[in-house]
Amino acid sequence: MAEYVHPEVLVSTQWVADHANDPNVRIVESDEDVLLYEVGHIENAIKIDWQTDLQDQLIRDYIDKEKFEKLLSEKGISNDSTVVFYGDKSNWWACYAMWVFKLFGHENCLIMNGGRQKWIEEERPITKDVPNFPATDYKVSGTNDAIRAFRDDVVTHIGSGNPLIDVRSPKEFSGELLHMEAYPQEGALRGGHIPGADNVPWATAANEDGTFKSADDLQSIYMEGKGLKEGDDIIAYCRIGERSSHTWFVLTYLLGFKDVKNYDGSWTEWGNLVKAPIEK
Amino acid sequence: MLRYSLHPFLIRYMTKIEEIIEAFQEADYQETLAMLLDYSESLPKLPEKYIEQRNSGFNRVPECETPVFVWIEISDGLVHIDADVPEESPTVRGFVSLLVDSFNGATPEEVESAPLNLVHNLGLDQKLGTRRMFGLSAVYNRIKSGVKAASGIQ
16 A cells, blocks of 8 residues: 655644644634635634735735735744644645745645545534734745746746646537636636646545545556556646645645746736637 | 605615615715625525535635635525625625625516626725725626526526
8 A cells, every 4th residue: 555755744623733733833814705714713723814814915926925924923833833734625835835835935834634624524623712922023945936837937848848738627628618617607708727637636536524635546547547656757737826825735745746847927917818729 | 764766767766785785975984994894794594504504615706815605596576695605704704795685575576687886886995995806706796607507587
C-alpha cells in the first residue's frame, strides 16, 4: 500500500482538538460561504476569507506583501506559527488559503483532513467566540513564485508539451458550459479548454466525507490514469484558480510532485484572451 | 416605527425593503454579517405541506448552487412566500430569509417596484465580494418574477 509523500502536512480532527490551545498553533477557517465561521467554528479558530482578506479589492491579484504582513500580524500569526487550515467543500477553500500563505513563503502550513464537514459530523464542539490573540510583527521574507503560473508561463508550458491538468467539470472542459452545472454561466466569452490539457475534476481526489483519497487511489487517478510521472512539471487550472488549489495540494504534498503551479488566471483569463488557442 | 421617504411629489411610508436597504447601507462588514446571520437563524420552518415536494426536488431555484426552494402564493391580494435553504449555507439562507421577511404581507406591486439590483443596493457585492453574488441575484429574480406571475401583473 502506498503512502502519501508528505503525510506530515495532513492532521486529523483529533489533532486539531488537542492543539486548540497550543500557542504555537493557529487554526484558520476559510470557507466559500462568508458566514459559516459566524455560525460557529472550532475553538480558537481565526477566520481568513479568500475573497475579502486575501484578494486585492481593486486589481485582479492577491494582496501585496505589506497587506499580508498586516493581516497576519493583526490575526496573531507569527512567522514560526504552525497554521492549520480547514473549511467547507472538502477543504477546497482551505487549500486555496494555504496556497496563498505559501505564495508569501509561510513555512509551517497544515490541512485538517475532512475539513469543517468532518468536524461537524463527528459532533465536535463549535463556538461563536472570536479569539483575540496578541498582535505579532509578521515579516514576509520573500515570495514563492514557483507555485504560481501566469498566462505567459502557460503558453511556454504547452509549447514544450508539459502536462496541464484542467480540474473543472467535464462539461466545462468540453466547452458545453462556462461554469459548473447549476452555477451561473458567467465569466468567459469562449468555452473549451487550453490545448493539451487533461481533465481531472478536483473532487475526484476527495472522499464523500471530505477527506482526501488514499495514496493508492490518487496514484491510480493521476499517474496510471493520466500518465503523470515523477519529475513532471505540472500546471493546474480551473475557472478562477480556487478548485485547482485543491489539486495543487494533492499533487504537491500527497503525491510529492516537486514542480506544481496553480494558474490562478484560469479559464476566466484564458477564455477571454484574444487569439488564445482553445480546444473543445 | 414607520419611516417615510420624501419624494418631490408625494410623501409616503417607506416599504419594508427600503428600510432594510437603508440599514444595510449604514452597516459595516461585521454588522452586515451579523444581520445576515440573524436572518439566517430566523427563516421560518418550511410548512409540513411542502416537505414532500422539496424532497422530490420541486420548486428548486435552478441557477443557485445551494439548494434553495421557494413557494409563492397571493392570498387576499398579499404576497406569501415559503422557502427552504440548508443551514450549512448561511449567506444564501440569510438573504432568502431577508426576502421572505420583506415581502410577506406586501402587495405584489411593492415587490414589483423593489430595486432590480437588490444585492447591489444592499451593498452585499461590495462587502462580501462580487464573486459570491450570482446565486443571490438568481434567487431574487426568481422570487420577483414568481410574484409577478402569481399575481397576474402585466
